[in-house]
Amino acid sequence: xxxxxxxxxxxxxxxxxxxxxxxxxxxxxxxxxxxxxxxxxxxxxxxxxxxxxxxxxxxxxxxxxxxxxxxxxxxxxxxxxxxxxxxxxxxxxxxxxxxxxxxxxxxxxxxxxxxxxxxxxxxxxxxxxxxxxxxxxxxxxxxxxxxxxxxxxxxxxxxxxxxxxxxxxxxxxxxxxxxxxxxxxxxxxxxxxxxxxxxxxxxxxxxxxxxxxxxxxxxxxxxxxxxxxxxxxxxxxxxxxxxxxxxxxxxxxxxxxxxxxxxxxxxxxxxxxxxxxxxxxxxxxxxxxxxxxxxxxxxxxxxxxxxxxxxxxxxxxxxxxxxxxxxxxxxxxxxxxxxxxxxxxxxxxxxxxxxxxxxxxxxxxxxxxxxxxxxxxxxxxxxxxxxxxxxxxxxxxxxxxxxxxxxxxxxxxxxxxxxxxx
Amino acid sequence: xxxxxxxxxxxxxxxxxxxxxxxxxxxxxxxxxxxxxxxxxxxxxxxxxxxxxxxxxxxxxxxxxxxxxxxxxxxxxxxxxxxxxxxxxxxxxxxxxxxxxxxxxxxxxxxxxxxxxxxxxxxxxxxxxxxxxxxxxxxxxxxxxxxxxxxxxxxxxxxxxxxxxxxxxxxxxxxxxxxxxxxxxxxxxxxxxxxxxxxxxxxxxxxxxxxxxxxxxxxxxxxxxxxxxxxxxxxxxxxxxxxxxxxxxxxxxxxxxxxxxxxxxxxxxxxxxxxxxxxxxxxxxxxxxxxxxxxxxxx
Ligand SMILES: Nc1ncnc2c1ncn2[C@@H]1O[C@H](COP(=O)(O)OP(=O)(O)OP(=O)(O)O)[C@@H](O)[C@H]1O
Ligand SMILES: [Mg+2]
Numbered sequence: 111x112x113x114x115x116x117x118x119x120x121x122x123x124x125x126x127x128x129x130x131x132x133x134x135x136x137x138x139x140x141x142x143x144x145x146x147x148x149x150x151x152x153x154x155x156x157x158x159x160x161x162x163x164x165x166x167x168x169x170x171x172x173x174x175x176x177x178x179x180x181x182x183x184x185x186x187x188x189x190x191x192x193x194x195x196x197x198x199x200x201x202x203x204x205x206x207x208x209x210x211x212x213x214x215x216x217x218x219x220x221x222x223x224x225x226x227x228x229x230x231x232x233x234x235x236x237x238x239x240x241x242x243x244x245x246x247x248x249x250x251x252x253x254x255x256x257x258x259x260x261x262x263x264x265x266x267x268x269x270x271x272x273x274x275x276x277x278x279x280x281x282x283x284x285x286x287x288x289x290x291x292x293x294x295x296x297x298x299x300x301x302x303x304x305x306x307x308x309x310x311x312x313x314x315x316x317x318x319x320x321x322x323x324x325x326x327x328x329x330x331x332x333x334x335x336x337x338x339x340x341x342x343x344x345x346x347x348x349x350x351x352x353x354x355x356x357x358x359x360x361x362x363x364x365x366x367x368x369x370x371x372x373x374x375x376x377x378x379x380x381x382x383x384x385x386x387x388x389x390x391x392x393x394x395x396x397x398x399x400x401x402x403x404x405x406x407x408x409x410x411x412x413x414x415x416x417x418x419x420x421x422x423x424x425x426x427x428x429x430x431x432x433x434x435x436x437x438x439x440x441x442x443x444x445x446x447x448x449x450x451x452x453x454x455x456x457x458x459x460x461x462x463x464x465x466x467x468x469x470x471x472x473x474x475x476x477x478x479x480x481x482x483x484x485x486x487x488x489x490x491x492x493x494x495x496x497x498x499x500x501x502x503x504x505x506x507x508x509x510x511x512x513x514x515x516x517x518x519x520x521x522x523x524x525x526x527x528x529x530x531x532x
Numbered sequence: 533x534x535x536x537x538x539x540x541x542x543x544x545x546x547x548x549x550x551x552x553x554x555x556x557x558x559x560x561x562x563x564x565x566x567x568x569x570x571x572x573x574x575x576x577x578x579x580x581x582x583x584x585x586x587x588x589x590x591x592x593x594x595x596x597x598x599x600x601x602x603x604x605x606x607x608x609x610x611x612x613x614x615x616x617x618x619x620x621x622x623x624x625x626x627x628x629x630x631x632x633x634x635x636x637x638x639x640x641x642x643x644x645x646x647x648x649x650x651x652x653x654x655x656x657x658x659x660x661x662x663x664x665x666x667x668x669x670x671x672x673x674x675x676x677x678x679x680x681x682x683x684x685x686x687x688x689x690x691x692x693x694x695x696x697x698x699x700x701x702x703x704x705x706x707x708x709x710x711x712x713x714x715x716x717x718x719x720x721x722x723x724x725x726x727x728x729x730x731x732x733x734x735x736x737x738x739x740x741x742x743x744x745x746x747x748x749x750x751x752x753x754x755x756x757x758x759x760x761x762x763x764x765x766x767x768x769x770x771x772x773x774x775x776x777x778x779x780x781x782x783x784x785x786x787x788x789x790x791x792x793x794x795x796x797x798x799x800x801x802x803x804x805x806x807x808x809x810x811x812x813x814x815x816x817x818x819x820x821x822x823x824x825x826x827x828x829x830x831x
Pocket of ligand 2: 620
């Protein structure tokens, strides 16, 4: 028997058991720590979501400027009136300028009954919001609301439950009255902007990553470039906003405003266009895309490249046929995160001049525009309480937009991954 | 048994597809017998396919291979043997310039392929690799279908024939056809390790290189897969020149015509101890280090 077999450096059987149970205990403690951190994160998310949802629903106290029953001689509700009666009410109650504009858009006589009722309701009855409550006070604090109605409300004020996030809210343009404001212009502005950002930053970022990983030698200059790309990814977006303002808006103004392409009629001569903003956001996420793509490319095993070269593949064929397909799902993952960041970014847009009050849909690269985060920012800063409810509804729209885009990208990525591995 | 019957029925007229390990083994035995009967010097055999002359190889500052000179003849199998880290893979990878892919490496000396130094400035490494195929130690199929694994190399190299035929022939020659013929569209990564390695061999022979380099192609495989690959090497040598690295002495003895034995010197640099006919080297080594290594006394 060798010495190894006869001496025992680990103690008795009991010692072994104790040792194992000590290690188990440590493991259990850590498991609870991880559990706790997950719970805190989930709780924070739930609070955030509840808070947003709470703002998008709730009671409002509304008072009509003119009671609808007083409008017609019969004292009938609006829906029972004929077209002629409704047109007469409109002609009697709104300014001639507005009448002319409405007639110009579509002659009143040719409009549908529903359309006319809606017009009378908005232009003549013109309900005003006196006070709003969020969802949770609406449910749990009815007493306070009733008290407000009894003591502070003027006569004729009604209490209504309002859902701020409606189909009308999504398809309507911006409006100075919170009841009629919508996010259509902002959604379209955001989509245009994101499209420009992706088209600009994705190919550029992936291209740069391919160069840095597959072609660039390990020289001093290249190392400095790499380090700087890492640093750039941490620069706050307000600084990119300043850069965008100086470069895309001011210096490149003639191009980003479309002036050199003769697009001046519809556009803003200052270069504060959706193009400038999209390009600036592209710069913002470029380092993130480069870094995540570099990491994706680096994760491709060298053996895959060797099998391609071993069959007589050129460098380009190796990259195009093997390296990119093998890393594309990871490249997409990084791009998804980057684009989400761009979609929600506000500071950059404030500086590159997304206009806050804009009523027209973006129609080209060179139009002024507004975007969802800007719209939310602007609404939350308004003094009327109702705008805060509108902002909450817009936040939900922004989140749903982000979720949809991410879901789409993730499904695409998973299909690519599956096709590669099945 | 069934599958073999199928094969012979389908390809009754194909003489190169004489299939089955039995035949291959017989031929192998015949080959090695004839090798013993021949003269001991390296003057016989076919024309020289590759000649390595005074090769020194550096990984950065590390002098990995010192003064190697070796000849490989057409339609012969040459085995490179020696202890781990003695530079067998390095030497193998200099032949098709695979080491170019590792930054900071340098090869001094000459590697003559059909008389032309592959390290000359006017030589395109892509052409070298297309004409000198390689099978790696770890199976590395593309993460694509079995079919695409075979056709990719053919496609980029301008293959003009029928692709289905190419796939079938290559897989048959690599003794893989029967196992995969029903799932050619399946991803190659779902094959077993041994099947993957035979697929890598199939895709290498599909581009019809002149020389095939194999770096321990059977090191991760079970005995059955190993013997299939050994049979395959016998088949292949009728058409190709094969250079194979192996740690398995029996394998080297079974399959190779020539063997080169490497060791490391006191600076951890690899050098060639001796080379020649496998029979000679195994049964009558000139150098006592060779004898010690082969008989398992060190290494
Ligand atoms: N990429 C590399 N960079 C630096 N040194 C390397 C590299 N590859 C191999 N080496 C060194 O070169 C020497 C020879 O390596 P090589 O892989 O050729 O050995 P080998 O004979 O194939 O060994 P094994 O039988 O274990 O595969 C070893 O000392 C190894 O550490
Ligand atoms: Mg090796």
